[in-house]
Amino acid sequence: MNVVVCVKQIPDPATPYKLEEGTSWLIRPEDQVLDDTDRYGVEMGLQLAQESEGTVTLVSMGPTGNAQGIRQALAMGADRAIMIEDDGLRGSDALTTARVLAAAISSEAFDLVITGTESTDGYSGVVPQMIAELLGAPALTYATKVEVGDGVVTIHRQTAAGYDVVTSSTPAVVSVTAGVVEPRYPTFKGIMDAKKKPIENKTMSDLGVENRLAQEVAKITNAPEREAGRRIEDEGDAHTEIVALLEDRKVI
């Protein structure tokens, strides 16, 4: 089976993010890294494709830079990558991103599109569902387990209480959570071979998509500082108070 995995390059989370004056858009350096949450999608794709001697194609939108993040995914074993970079896409919102990705994916023969649940630098969390809608394919989201049979895909969909079992026909779009599979480390040889793998660059006009910007960043503020913890003195009934607190936060 052939799998398309949507992946994103993001600025290294270990270094402080910088925002552009005026627009508040994230400044993206030459060196970006593979979004950590995408490693799970890549691994899932590799496992499913390897079972059936299929291929894994990466699709990514955003400034290519030196393609370091994409090469991380290629080094894990993906076969090729399609990268969509266009100045006109700067500041694009979730819907534009989904349009671009869906347009790139639609020219591929695929059985499954795998995505993460949300990107670490954007956090909109709606792109996978939008891609599915645009492709006219079923969306199976928040998968903690994925199994593919003859023309069907079955997932465990994470819920607050446990999981639902969801089945659909393929082709389909599946968003996977961190932990769906244990991502492999690329080998050094894989890293050296990754640069020989094809990366196809596309623009908006290649895909026939426009950026109809429908959002503007109004304001960015720092997250409130975490409040100090609370100390519960035990006079024999502390446990009931702790249980109540945990229940309140839906931990138990």
Add this chain to the structure above:
Amino acid sequence: MRSIYIDDDLEAIRLNVRDFVEREILPNVETWEAERAVPRELLNEMGKLGFFGLRIPEEYGGIGLGHVASLLFAEELGRCTSGGTAITAVVHTDLATPYVTNFGLREQKEHFLPKFASGEMITAIGVTESDAGSDVQAIRTVARPDGDGWVINGSKMFITNGGFADVVFIAAKTNPEVKGSRGISIFAVEKGTEGFSASRAIDKMGWHASDTAELVLADVWVPQTNLIGEENQGFYYIMHNFQNERLAVMGLALGEAQKALELTVAYVKERKAFGKPLWDKQAVRHRLAMRQAEVDAGRELAYKAAWMMDQGMDAVREVSEVKAFVGEVDNRVMYDCVQFHGGMGFAAESIIERMYRDARIASIGGGATEVMLDYAAKRL
């Protein structure tokens, strides 16, 4: 910004090793320090991922990169906060296996290198003896010809990985009549060879996860095929490989110093005294900024030296400067990092206490600062 000596391939390798260190090593180092050993499974996993093939040519199962790659690899491992864990791997990749990679005969390369690259065989290097450290020519271990092989007698001291290595490269005198520099050869001695044993594990101030052994060779017979490269060329091989070794161990020192500074900057920004974070005290900030400047300077000099070696240039002066400078910087960094951790820095439960102990060897092992400054001074 990345150094001008680091290309995209190397940066990709750096990311990979950093990731591995953070996920697979850092969460376990306390256990390994307490157990006084790293598990063989860790080494097997590193082998599987190709870590040990970094310097081994492609035809023998590696990726054949150069000195800059070694430095970068060691630097990333050095960030694992357990010097003993890091040195276990680096002794194999950069102190021991180069004897075969650089000087082995074709059959020796074919026999050993694929196993070294995969981690099936882990190696050690046995030069130092109880009465010969800085002065390599003074070694007393002797090998004399015997049939189609050699019989080796003597002992070795402070041999990293010595207690468990599958192969130890032993420096022995093969011509006691001439000056040491012209009468030493290197032998591959495999674990389990009769007469060859580790007589004890040496308890140390730091590097607790590293195995440091005293080795005994009592009438150890090895075949001629185990004499690495050419007879009586051993001293030259050792001096050549020392350049790579020194850069690699200073890679570790740079990595650990950088990590310690990062931990300490984060700590002093959190820790409050007199109503404000310690970071607000100029005396604290400036000391840490100066230590960072020294680490940055040491790193650039180290990369330059590694790059020169990759170009085939003589870099003995630069390497000696790096060994002398970075070994001392590492210790200064740890001194200040403990200082600004206060009582916690002295407590065995803090990471920085371990890093302080681990750093002490940086100015001694692989060439003491004073010896290195003599090498550098000779070339001024």
